[in-house]
Amino acid sequence: MKAKAGLLGPKDSVQNIMEIAADFQSKLEVIPYIYNEPSESEAIVEQNQHFVDFWICTGYTPYYLTKKYHKQQLFFYPRFNQGSIAIILLNILYKDRKNIERISIDSFFKQQFIDLYQENHIPLDQLHLLHNVGLPSSEIVEYHANLFRTRKVDICITSLRSVYEKLVSMNIPVYRVTATKENIKQTISEGYEKWEKFHFRNSQIAVMMIKIGEMMDTAAKDSISYDLHRLNLKIQNSVLDFAESVSGSFITTGIGSFLIFSTRGSIERNSQEGNSLLFQIELLTDSKANVGIGYGDTAMIAEKNAILALEHAEAYGTYTGFLVDDKGNITGPLHQKKTIGFNYRVTDEELSNKLKKAGVTISTYNKMASVQKNLGKHAITAADISEWLKMTARNARRILTNLEEQGLAKIIGEEVPLTRGRPRKIYRIGT
Incomplete structure (x- = not known):
């Protein structure tokens, strides 16, 4: 299945990654989203999150600035390694003939610079490091410019395009550290593979069983209780609303007994709605109500797991829900402080x-x-x-x-x- 990846970053970095991503065109469509300033990242994701399956950020800064969306979608970025840093330092030494001991650096990966210097016995006392995440570009530019003007450094290193261009315009010697081609390829591969697993997981069949025990017992004794049928219709309406919220199909299997078929992704995205459903049933009836949710690759496995989950819920207590996933992991009672997870297999x-x-x-x-x-x-x-x-x-x-x-x-x-x-x-x- 072909996935859509949103590529978020400045123009030159996006173009570079687009060229590398061409190797993945048989299974991945990459859609570029270019910003002028990293601060635009959040708005871009907010407006376009429904058009892509996952995001690749060109660096850590846009990745960090979009963190509020990480629970909704998968986000990735190429990691800088010591190879990326070493290339910059070699250029400074042999191209510019500058002292690599007198450098100002802005980066999230401060420790990588420190480790590289220590491993090669390069003094750190004149190395100036700034943690750049969340800082406006103007503040980072001023940090470098001030150190250069006061002759505390001979050259600057940044990971941000906007900072790089501004320092160049000020005639301040500067290098921009970027991810290697290999790092970018690894990131694209990782993004696709994790999305594929995520997509498969969300597409699993989910079965939810809802059982109101005393109503079923009463129905067995008195099949023409009009009040009981009216109550069942009220509960059925609440269950139907929930089924609609998870884009599921709804079946009545008897008085006080309901079945919903949906997908794992829909159930997990609307988990609070399930809790609300139990609360609504509790308001409508004093009878014991329980929910069992089962996930599986087939309807049969999902239903089998839902039956097991319902058995655990009924054994635990009134108005509780349990869940059994495709690996045999059991979680419950759902939406309560004392929730435990365990497996029934050995x-x-x-x-x-x-x-x-x-x-x-x-x-x-x-x-x-x-x-x-x-x-x-x-x-x-x-x-x-x-x-x-x-x-x-x-x-x-x-x-x-x-x-x-x-x-x-x-x-x-x-x-x-x-x-x-x-x-x-x-x-x-x-x-």
Whole structure:
């Protein structure tokens, strides 16, 4: 599939990259977007983001200035390496016969200059470095000009075209560092490959199952309850609105039971709408409502994952949603502070055997490991597990004891409860 890449930067850099990008024309259409000043970057992206699949910036400055859009689209820029810098320094030495110890440099990559100088035992005491990101061109020009006028430097290096042209017009010796051809090729390849993966991921089938348990039970007992059918129509209207927001198809599978087919990208872009849907259902009915979302390369896999997600949501509690992706990763409860992620699959035979002996499922074990990670202290107690996984403290203690016996958990300490009682054992899972 042919992608469209927006190329953002000054005219000369854009033209240079366009020539190199011609090698990728069979799979990539590059659309140039030229600015006179880096400050124009944000407006250009805002006006044209819907016409391209991803962006290639000619340098770090436009990349940085458009960071507010990075969650919506993929952005890339060629990295300067020490090779780019070394070429400039060699030109200064052999073409201009200038002292490379007395230089002013504006760049985001300050550390690369420092590393190169240190590795080659070049003194740094007369090297003047300016972090240029977010600074207006006029301020950067004045920085270089002032150092040159006061004879603190013999030559300047910049990565910005506007700064370079202004210093040239002031008869100040200046070089402009640019990415190498190889760096640019790598950036274009990386951009296309990541977009391709991103596009494939967003195109995966998504199935959302919505179930209102008590309504289904009531319908089974009384199929002619008019109030129940009126309530179902109200809920159906909310579900239909959500289906429209994610460009999905909508199916009623019974009283209080609904199915939405869409794409992963649409569901993820409208994740807050899903939370709003559960809230609307909560306002309409006091019945237990849950949502399960499944992603997959086929409708069958996505539906299977949605069923598994719904089972986890129902086991967790009322008005909760869980998600199972194509890799078997389970996340939930969605849109809550205490959200955990775990996997229901295991490929470690030794671990699988130990869990069987402990009488603990892989999903429970992975849930507990995820809780431990979320707590951020590499430790866990039965009380933590009880609270996060909605199980009794007694059951949590039993599981931890069984894991410890199989070497899958280790007692690392004790804590004294605030109220009276025996000290609680502190465990570390995954030892």
